[in-house]
Amino acid sequence: MSSLFSKSSLFRTKSVQAICDEAESGSHTFTRRLTTFDLVILGVGAVVGAGIFVLTGTAAATKAGPAVVLSFLLSGVGCALAAFCYAELASTIPIAGSAYSYAYASLGEFVAWLIGWDLILEYIVAACTVAIGWSGYFVKWLEGYGVMLPQAWTHGALDGGVFNVPAVGIIALVTVLLVMGVKESAWLTGLLVVLKLSIIFVFLYLGIPWVKPENWSPFFPYGVWGVVSGAGVIFFAYIGFDAITTTSEETLDPPRTLPRGILGSLGICTILYIAVALVLTGMVPYTELNHPAPVALALEMVGIPWGMQLVSIGAVLGLASVLIVMLLAQPRIFFAMSRDGLISPWIAKVHPTLHTPYRATLITGIIVMVLAGLLPISASGEMTSIGTLFAFMIVCVGVIILRVTEPNIPRGFRAPWSPYLPALGALVCFVMMCGLEAATWIRFVGWMAIGMVIYFRFGRRHSRLNSP
Numbered sequence: 001m002s003s004l005f006s007k008s009s010l011f012r013t014k015s016v017q018a019i020c021d022e023a024e025s026g027s028h029t030f031t032r033r034l035t036t037f038d039l040v041i042l043g044v045g046a047v048v049g050a051g052i053f054v055l056t057g058t059a060a061a062t063k064a065g066p067a068v069v070l071s072f073l074l075s076g077v078g079c080a081l082a083a084f085c086y087a088e089l090a091s092t093i094p095i096a097g098s099a100y101s102y103a104y105a106s107l108g109e110f111v112a113w114l115i116g117w118d119l120i121l122e123y124i125v126a127a128c129t130v131a132i133g134w135s136g137y138f139v140k141w142l143e144g145y146g147v148m149l150p151q152a153w154t155h156g157a158l159d160g161g162v163f164n165v166p167a168v169g170i171i172a173l174v175t176v177l178l179v180m181g182v183k184e185s186a187w188l189t190g191l192l193v194v195l196k197l198s199i200i201f202v203f204l205y206l207g208i209p210w211v212k213p214e215n216w217s218p219f220f221p222y223g224v225w226g227v228v229s230g231a232g233v234i235f236f237a238y239i240g241f242d243a244i245t246t247t248s249e250e251t252l253d254p255p256r257t258l259p260r261g262i263l264g265s266l267g268i269c270t271i272l273y274i275a276v277a278l279v280l281t282g283m284v285p286y287t288e289l290n291h292p293a294p295v296a297l298a299l300e301m302v303g304i305p306w307g308m309q310l311v312s313i314g315a316v317l318g319l320a321s322v323l324i325v326m327l328l329a330q331p332r333i334f335f336a337m338s339r340d341g342l343i344s345p346w347i348a349k350v351h352p353t354l355h356t357p358y359r360a361t362l363i364t365g366i367i368v369m370v371l372a373g374l375l376p377i378s379a380s381g382e383m384t385s386i387g388t389l390f391a392f393m394i395v396c397v398g399v400i401i402l403r404v405t406e407p408n409i410p411r412g413f414r415a416p417w418s419p420y421l422p423a424l425g426a427l428v429c430f431v432m433m434c435g436l437e438a439a440t441w442i443r444f445v446g447w448m449a450i451g452m453v454i455y456f457r458f459g460r461r462h463s464r465l466n467s468p
Helices: 002-007 016-024 036-047 050-092 099-106 109-143 165-180 182-210 224-238 240-245 254-283 294-301 305-339 358-374 377-405 420-434 438-462
Strands: none
Touching (some): 036 182, 036 240, 050 224, 050 240, 050 254, 050 377, 050 420, 109 165, 165 358, 182 294, 182 305, 224 254, 224 420, 254 294, 294 305, 305 358, 377 420, 377 438
């Protein structure tokens, strides 16, 4: 049995040094331009968005009630445990691919493929969810000026409409921006983050006087398990720090810069999520919040229409910054898998003058446009969460294994209290996965089954690890 594991590429790993050498050699290389500040901005830009402006209301109304505050806290704790593990692996293996590359070094090619396939689902569906949420706020903002768009063209075919044109339009614009350059994308994201945070603070300022403690009763309308279920639904809102790691090959001094960007953005965002959830559920009964634009709806219900308009503008800008990071991360997953031969090598092409993975970016944009034009937001949100949780769980396990298999490799950051902290992180992520609906699990298992077929029919045969 041991000889089977050692000879089969399914269980063979690449050494950390080999992975880094391959990334730095050949024509498939990026230009390092991103600083710690850029990474924190990208992280906050991705994390503070759909969770606050979209999923807070959905999770409160259908999963946790006012206890959604504890759902955010639980998600934050789970993310913090995973973030320490991400920080260690990002500082040790600073290349594009995120959890996919980390799994390749610690768990072998087959697990790496499963994680890569999972990340494809995670980022594409996350971008789809954010684009649909952006469309809801954009429509709400236009309504404030008396412009009423037909429902048929603001909802997907599976959501009571025909095609969600605003969602498709914003994806097309962001895709073009990302093809033009990563530094330019980070600069625009920084501007949008400043505007977004300013408007969130305005919402808190306007909303606190309207908080009614009776709206927090009952605090656990769906029971304690509702808190766990709610945490699983909103978990994908924290995906931003994972997206940071996909830019490793474009980051200056990654062993120091990546851990700071990961942990810094996560800390800022968790505090903001908890504050907004408290105020939102205190302003409006949780049963009223199952809406694509719950923050704007809350201000409208308490009689602050100008505040509703302001928040809608903030959401339009803020969700655009989230979409930038989601559509920035996914192509780099495609790129890493293509460079390893697991998907078509045609994808692993960096533009000679723009220095971006333009083919992977265009493919991602087209796929997300089709999905966002057709799907409802409820179906896409939970699919993103289960994919995120699975990836985080594998990263936590990867830290434990890599400490044993390659104990002497340089680590710019070390997760504390290993193996106990990584093991706890994996356990928390698994528990939150168990809180998701059966239909979500069925779709997830089906997606992974498709991925296994592709791997055994194409990926394993063309893998660079199997090349002579």
